[in-house]
Amino acid sequence: MLLYLIKRLVSLGCSLVAASLVIFLVIEVAPGDPAQFMLGVNAEPETVAALKSELGLDVPKWTRYFNWISGMLVGDFGTSYTYRTPVIEMILDRLAVSLPLAGYALLLSTLIAFPAGVIAASRHGRLGDAAVMVATQFGIAIPNFWFAMILVLIFAVNLPFFSAGGFVGWDKGFWAGVHSLTLPAIALALPQAAILARVMRSSLLEILNQDFMRTARAKGLSQRQTLWRHGLRNALIPVLTIIGLQFSFLIAGGIIIEQVFFLPGLGRLVFQAISSRDLIVVEAVVMLLVFVVIVVNFLVDLAYAIADPRLRHRT
Amino acid sequence: MRRNLVIGAALSFVVLMAAVVSLAWTPYDHSVLNIPNRMQLPSFEHWLGTDHFGRDIASMIMVGARTSISVALIAVGIGLIVGVPLGLIAAAYDGSMLDELIMRANDLIFAFPSLIIAILITAVLGPSAVNAIIAIGIFNIPVFARVTRGGALALWEQDFILAARVAGKSTLQISCEHILPNVANLLLVQGTIQFSLGILAEAGLSYVGLGAQPPTPSWGRMLADAQTMVGLAPHLALIPGIAIILSVLGLNQFGDGLRDVLDPKLRKS
Numbered sequence: 001m002l003l004y005l006i007k008r009l010v011s012l013g014c015s016l017v018a019a020s021l022v023i024f025l026v027i028e029v030a031p032g033d034p035a036q037f038m039l040g041v042n043a044e045p046e047t048v049a050a051l052k053s054e055l056g057l058d059v060p061k062w063t064r065y066f067n068w069i070s071g072m073l074v075g076d077f078g079t080s081y082t083y084r085t086p087v088i089e090m091i092l093d094r095l096a097v098s099l100p101l102a103g104y105a106l107l108l109s110t111l112i113a114f115p116a117g118v119i120a121a122s123r124h125g126r127l128g129d130a131a132v133m134v135a136t137q138f139g140i141a142i143p144n145f146w147f148a149m150i151l152v153l154i155f156a157v158n159l160p161f162f163s164a165g166g167f168v169g170w171d172k173g174f175w176a177g178v179h180s181l182t183l184p185a186i187a188l189a190l191p192q193a194a195i196l197a198r199v200m201r202s203s204l205l206e207i208l209n210q211d212f213m214r215t216a217r218a219k220g221l222s223q224r225q226t227l228w229r230h231g232l233r234n235a236l237i238p239v240l241t242i243i244g245l246q247f248s249f250l251i252a253g254g255i256i257i258e259q260v261f262f263l264p265g266l267g268r269l270v271f272q273a274i275s276s277r278d279l280i281v282v283e284a285v286v287m288l289l290v291f292v293v294i295v296v297n298f299l300v301d302l303a304y305a306i307a308d309p310r311l312r313h314r315t
Numbered sequence: 316m317r318r319n320l321v322i323g324a325a326l327s328f329v330v331l332m333a334a335v336v337s338l339a340w341t342p343y344d345h346s347v348l349n350i351p352n353r354m355q356l357p358s359f360e361h362w363l364g365t366d367h368f369g370r371d372i373a374s375m376i377m378v379g380a381r382t383s384i385s386v387a388l389i390a391v392g393i394g395l396i397v398g399v400p401l402g403l404i405a406a407a408y409d410g411s412m413l414d415e416l417i418m419r420a421n422d423l424i425f426a427f428p429s430l431i432i433a434i435l436i437t438a439v440l441g442p443s444a445v446n447a448i449i450a451i452g453i454f455n456i457p458v459f460a461r462v463t464r465g466g467a468l469a470l471w472e473q474d475f476i477l478a479a480r481v482a483g484k485s486t487l488q489i490s491c492e493h494i495l496p497n498v499a500n501l502l503l504v505q506g507t508i509q510f511s512l513g514i515l516a517e518a519g520l521s522y523v524g525l526g527a528q529p530p531t532p533s534w535g536r537m538l539a540d541a542q543t544m545v546g547l548a549p550h551l552a553l554i555p556g557i558a559i560i561l562s563v564l565g566l567n568q569f570g571d572g573l574r575d576v577l578d579p580k581l582r583k584s
Binding site: 011014015018019022023026027029030031137138140141142143145146149150152153157248249252255256259260267270271273274277279282286289290293294297 | 556
């Protein structure tokens with residue numbers, strides 16, 4: 001297990017370095033000089049040079065890359081070109097919206113998908129199964145931002161249950177915050193729930209055909225009892241993997257959903273940064289999102305290896 | 316006959332025809348503004364009503380289908396052209412450094428969702444439909460590489476490959492003449508799935524302004540335009556959404572049906 005862990009950690013490190021290089025080099029080829037951009041076309045060359053040295057842009061490319069990486073390691077993402085504030089503060093500010101939204105949506109999609117998957121598998125081939133399967137087909141085909149608009153139309157415009165957008169802020173209290181994230185979270189959870197329910201169903205169906213399930217039935221447990229006591233626990237491993245993998249989709253999907261509800265999250269931050277050519281912010285947000293995806297995948301792999309010892313020897 | 320294949324083929328055909336016909340004919344010119352006639356409900360003159368500028372929605376949906384299909388199709392093409400050779404090479408040299416390198420590079424691309432790729436490209440080049448194609452195309456590459464490699468690895472174990480080897484064929488010849496035709500089914504099914512994912516992704520990207528730019532009509536941007544008026548004229552939001560859902564649903568059903576027909580193991584059960 002220790003050897004496995006070391007190997008995985010090395011490969012995690014390599015992935016992160018490779019990803020950071022890709023992001024750095026792509027942003028590097030962007031046309032335009034940030035210092036010139038910040039000061040305008042009429043700025044004196046000396047002022048531009050001074051600002052460049054202040055921003056750390058006057059050193060060679062590779063020095064800048066190492067400065068960027070070593071800065072990030074201690075939580076320094078640089079200074080925003082447009083707002084002149086530390087990027088890390090802007091990001092933390094927005095994470096207070098984006099992270100709870102992703103977590104809330106993950107919770108909802110799990111709460112919807114589990115019962116749906118269990119119902120479909122335990123009524124395999126019957127009406128309940130067919131209904132769940134049709135629903136998941138639609139769940140996968142519906143764009144979440146369109147679903148979000150329809151939710152706004154029904155529950156904010158026609159019925160006075162929710163506001164059509166914006167975020168009240170956590171300082172208005174926990175439940176007020178949760179209330180304003182509810183519609184976005186439902187919209188974000190829908191396609192995830194559809195995928196998860198399908199995985200849950202097929203994973204359960206596979207388990208139900210195993211010998212140990214027949215043994216459990218033969219020793220006198222009812223269909224329901226075997227399902228709950230033996231089936232569910234064994235079916236959960238692939239489902240957990242998908243939940244882990246979906247976290248990255250939740251974060252990416254959240255960026256779009258934030259646009260529908262005018263939520264001040266990472267998505268808004270990155271789109272504002274693109275239009276104001278604040279590339280250092282774009283770079284930092286993209287790196288953060290890719291970091292989350294890579295680390296979550298690493299954790300899923302690890303959880304998998306803990307749950308199933310056979311996997312440790314494969315790589 | 317398989318029901319999902321028929322339903323899927325029919326829906327996909329309708330969307331495809333809407334796009335093809337729009338090249339020659341649309342009920343109205345999709346770009347002509349007619350402000351006095353704005354936000355009309357569906358009627359005999361305007362089958363799907365008019366938008367906030369009085370443009371004919373049916374015409375915009377038809378031209379939008381063209382945008383969606385071409386973006387998704389080219390993105391699938393990029394994934395195939397780059398991903399399939401990579402997958403074939405990785406499988407032919409299974410376990411080698413080359414295989415390891417290709418698969419690790421795949422993992423790396425997997426860490427970049429298409430939205431993130433689009434954000435990066437747009438930050439550098441500015442928004443356009445081409446960026447959406449590149450972003451979705453890059454996202455498709457590791458998908459096709461993995462499918463190809465997985466299918467090819469199983470084939471390399473088989474006797475007829477050994478026979479070809481004995482007959483003196485090179486690795487390259489075997490890959491092209493024997494492996495590729497036998498993974499074509501897998502690629503066809505995966506291609507259909509990526510096509511439908513591409514339509515969804517294109518809609519999402521153009522909704523947030525990273526995809527097709529005005530005046531090119533696209534379903535995602537129609538939704539973005541409709542957003543502020545959703546209370547006044549719900550059909551502005553409903554119609555493009557339904558167009559997206561029907562296309563994606565159709566392609567998914569078609570893909571499922573294809574897989575059932577092409578996979579002999581599934582056919583028996």
